[in-house]
Structure formats: C-alpha cells, structure tokens
Amino acid sequence: MKTRLCLLGVAVTALSCALPADELPSAAVRKSGETRVITLPGGATMEMIWCAPGTFEMGSPLNEIGRFENEARHKVTLTRGFWLGKHEVTQRQWESVMRINHSKFKNPDNPVETVSWQDCEIFIRRVNAQIGGFARFPTEAEWEYACRAGSDTPFSGGVAPSETAWYDSNSDNHAHEIGGHKPNAWGFYDMHGNVLEWCADWFSPLSSAPTTNPKGPPSGAFKVLRGGCWFFFDRDCRCAYRLKREPTLRNCIFGFRMACSDYDDKAKTGGSK
Numbered sequence: 001m002k003t004r005l006c007l008l009g010v011a012v013t014a015l016s017c018a019l020p021a022d023e024l025p026s027a028a029v030r031k032s033g034e035t036r037v038i039t040l041p042g043g044a045t046m047e048m049i050w051c052a053p054g055t056f057e058m059g060s061p062l063n064e065i066g067r068f069e070n071e072a073r074h075k076v077t078l079t080r081g082f083w084l085g086k087h088e089v090t091q092r093q094w095e096s097v098m099r100i101n102h103s104k105f106k107n108p109d110n111p112v113e114t115v116s117w118q119d120c121e122i123f124i125r126r127v128n129a130q131i132g133g134f135a136r137f138p139t140e141a142e143w144e145y146a147c148r149a150g151s152d153t154p155f156s157g158g159v160a161p162s163e164t165a166w167y168d169s170n171s172d173n174h175a176h177e178i179g180g181h182k183p184n185a186w187g188f189y190d191m192h193g194n195v196l197e198w199c200a201d202w203f204s205p206l207s208s209a210p211t212t213n214p215k216g217p218p219s220g221a222f223k224v225l226r227g228g229c230w231f232f233f234d235r236d237c238r239c240a241y242r243l244k245r246e247p248t249l250r251n252c253i254f255g256f257r258m259a260c261s262d263y264d265d266k267a268k269t270g271g272s273k
C-alpha cells in the first residue's frame with residue numbers, strides 16, 4: 001500500500017506540475033456555493049458566491065422557443081472557478097464607490113442603471129485599488145454558466161421566468177429592488193430580468209465548436225449584455241439571450257454584476273473576509 005501511495009503521490013505531483021499554477025488553488029480549495037463579503041471603497045459591502053470550475057452547454061438548442069441565430073449551442077469548459085455577485089450591483093454600492101448616481105429609478109437597493117460599460121470599468125478599477133486587482137467583469141461564458149446554475153432550460157429552474165425575473169409582464173415598467181424574486185439553484189438573484197448585465201467580452205458570433213475559458217475577440221465595436229431586463233419580453237430574458245451595445249452607451253436598462261478572480265485571504269483585501 002505504501003508503495004502504491006508513493007506512486008500516487010508522484011502521479012499527482014506530475015499532474016500538478018503540468019497545469020498552470022493559477023488553475024490549481026481555485027479548484028482545490030473552494031467549494032461551490034461558498035460565499036464571502038467584500039468591503040468596497042466608501043464602506044458598502046458586496047456578497048459574492050463561488051462558482052466552481054465546470055463544463056456546460058452554452059447557447060440554446062435549435063428547438064428552443066424564442067431563440068435567435070446568434071446563440072449557437074456548444075460545450076464550454078471553465079477550468080478556473082470565480083466569484084460572482086449574488087446580486088446586480090446596487091445603487092448603494094455604486095454611490096459608495098463612485099460618489100455619484102445617474103440611475104433613473106432612484107433607490108439604494110435597486111440595481112444601478114444608466115451606466116455604460118466604461119462607467120462600470122471605472123467602478124471595477126476603484127474596487128481593485130482596494131482589494132488588490134481581483135475584481136472584473138464576468139466573461140459572457142461565466143455569466144451564462146452562473147445563470148444556468150446546472151439547468152438546461154430556457155430559464156434557470158424552468159421554462160417561464162415569472163418566479164425569478166422582473167420583465168415585461170410583471171415589472172410595471174420599472175426596475176425593482178434586488179432580491180425580489182427567487183434565486184436560481186446556485187443562489188444568484190435577478191440573473192433573468194431587472195437590469196441587463198454588462199459582460200467582459202466584445203460581441204462576436206458563437207461557434208458550435210467546444211471551447212475552454214472563452215473570452216471573446218480581442219477587440220470589437222460592441223460589448224455583450226446578458227439576462228434581459230424589466231422592459232423586455234420573456235424570450236429576451238432567457239439564459240442564452242445576447243445583446244450587443246457600444247461600451248459608451250448608457251440606458252436605464254443597463255446595469256452589471258461584478259465578478260472576482262480567486263484570491264487568498266492573505267492578499268490585500270481591504271476588509272474582505
């Protein structure tokens with residue numbers, strides 16, 4: 001047995017050496033669903049949920065009702081786990097960091113809106129000045145992975161969004177406070193509807209070929225927005241729905257959800273726990 005264990009140890013060591021160093025700690029240490037709270041500049045806090053590495057089917061099947069051509073279904077593997085905001089970024093959090101709020105529907109517990117991708121990038125840069133450079137936009141693939149939360153249906157947890165989303169049929173034509181509906185299976189609220197969420201990627205057509213850690217093209221004219229919003233019909237709030245807009249554009253249906261790469265408790269966390 002001792003010999004076998006020794007051989008196993010050698011094998012594990014060899015495997016570890018073969019993988020990039022930054023792919024190891026996340027998968028080995030974190031548990032899916034683990035939460036943490038980070039403190040933002042200005043003192044507001046943000047709750048994050050850990051998404052473990054995994055593989056899922058991104059995009060929609062050809063027989064999905066309401067699908068669009070730009071949702072080619074394909075297998076995506078994410079080799080690195082990541083933190084994602086339990087909620088859309090709120091106006092309370094935005095004001096804490098930015099000291100200004102241009103949202104149309106003023107409420108500290110509403111998602112921030114009327115923000116461009118570039119505005120959100122400034123928010124992230126300021127957060128990173130405090131927590132050490134780990135905050136970022138989610139990639140489009142990470143966003144859909146967290147939205148689906150293991151489901152393969154048009155809406156996470158089922159085929160209709162009425163229990164999980166503020167959208168055209170139930171929003172009364174305005175954004176709502178975060179967390180007003182049920183979360184998905186991984187604990188994320190308002191992935192469908194409420195405000196659209198800017199992602200990191202430049203927009204491009206999806207290929208049907210399997211991919212690993214996709215990040216989109218290196219440049220482009222439009223950034224991706226995901227999840228639909230309070231103003232959209234249900235088909236435009238599906239897991240696979242993709243919208244593209246210029247990164248300078250502001251609209252009262254645009255918001256975002258912050259992601260973080262993994263970081264150690266000993267890192268410069270500025271009050272995170």
Ligand SMILES: [Ca+2]
Pocket residue numbers: 088190191192193194195196197227228
């Ligand atoms: Ca949303």
